[in-house]
Amino acid sequence: MISIVILTKNEEKDLPRCLDSVSWSDDVHVLDSGSSDETVNIALLHGAKISTNPFSSFGQQRNFALDELEIRNEWILFLDADEVVTSEFRAEMIKEIENSGNEVAGFYCCWKMMLYGKWLKYCDNFPKWQFRLMRKGRARFTDFGHGQKEDQVKGKIKYLKEPYLHYGFSKGWFHWIERHNKYSSQEALARAQKKLPFKQIFARDSSTRNPALKLWLSRLPGWPFLRFFQAYFLNLGFTEGVPGFIYCVNMAYYEFLIQIKMKEQRDELKKPETYKSLSSGIKLEKS
Known part of the structure; x- marks a missing residue:
């Protein structure tokens, strides 16, 4: 009933847990983008089908899966290797799919952010929604910031309220900070x-509302501090102990990186040589 597509690159630590959580599916695909560790061997040992494609963005990679993989089932669940399908999430998926008419193109899904074994419900502003479960041939993806959102949807998107688990810190803080430094550049752009x-x-639809909120809030003076204050105090993140404090501090730092990189880009565009370069490029393109 449900095919699984997991995006990977050097995921030997997280992939076994992810694959174990979807062992019930008869069609599991691992789309790898050049792993140099044991990721591919682990996928093979779990009986997954392996494909490879160089990674350029999440939206592009998911669209490659839709276009090039031989997906068996009508419904497709997209996962990252640090995500885990719980039995409750699986049961909710099956129930909603069975009760959905042909007008339903897919579902927004939400996650439980896990840190040091604790669910950061308040710090992470649960629930956050992403388009992850779709009917084959009824939607595509487009890039937004460092992630992606739905595109060319043919039908209605509903909400799957039971969350899956997201272990976004499983590789340690060094890896998280290094990765989010790169993400902040993409988000700033x-x-x-x-x-x-x-x-x-x-907007009522979170897929429309959240990108707009990110864009406008990023322009507020002191937004990184406000992001910390909102999550840690107003949203009761302080009730989640040390993990909650560490998470809120690092998310505020992430927003700080985005904000200063946005300013750097605006300043760069104001330089005369940048303007001349862009103007020259436009003229050349027209000629």
């Missing part, structure tokens, strides 16, 4: 270039 109407921050 996307937020600096995007122009979304202010009214979208009041």
Whole structure:
């Protein structure tokens, strides 16, 4: 009933747990982007089908899976290697799929962010939604910041309220900080270039509302501190102990990186030589 697509690169630590959690599926695909560790061997040992494609973005990689993998089932669940399907999440998926008419193209899914064995419900502003479960042929993906969102949807998207687990810190803080330094550059570029109407921050659909909120809040002076204050105090993150404090501090730092990189990009565009270079490029393209 449900095919699984897992994106990987050097995921030997997390992949076994992820694959164990989807052992019930008869069609598990691992789309690797050049692992140099035991990721591919682990996938083979678990009976997964292996494909490879160089990684350029999450949206591109998921679309490659839709276009090139021989997916057997009507429904597709996209996972990252540090995510785990619980028995409750699986049961909810099956129930919703069985009760969905043909007008349903897919589902937004949410996760429990786990740190030191604790669910960061308040610090991570649960629930956050991503388009992860889809009916084959009814949607695609487009890049947004360092991630992706749904695109070209043919039908209705519903919400799957039972969460899966996300172990985003499983490789340690060095890896998380290194990865989010790269993500902050991608987010800064996307937020600096995007122009979304202010009214979208009041949209009912979180897929429309959240990108607008990110864009407009990033422009507020002191936003990184406000991000910490909102999550740790207003959202009761302090009740989640040391893991909650560490998470809120690092998310505020992540927003700080995005903000200073956005300013750097704006300053760069104001330089005369940058303007001349862009103008020259436009003229050359037209000629």
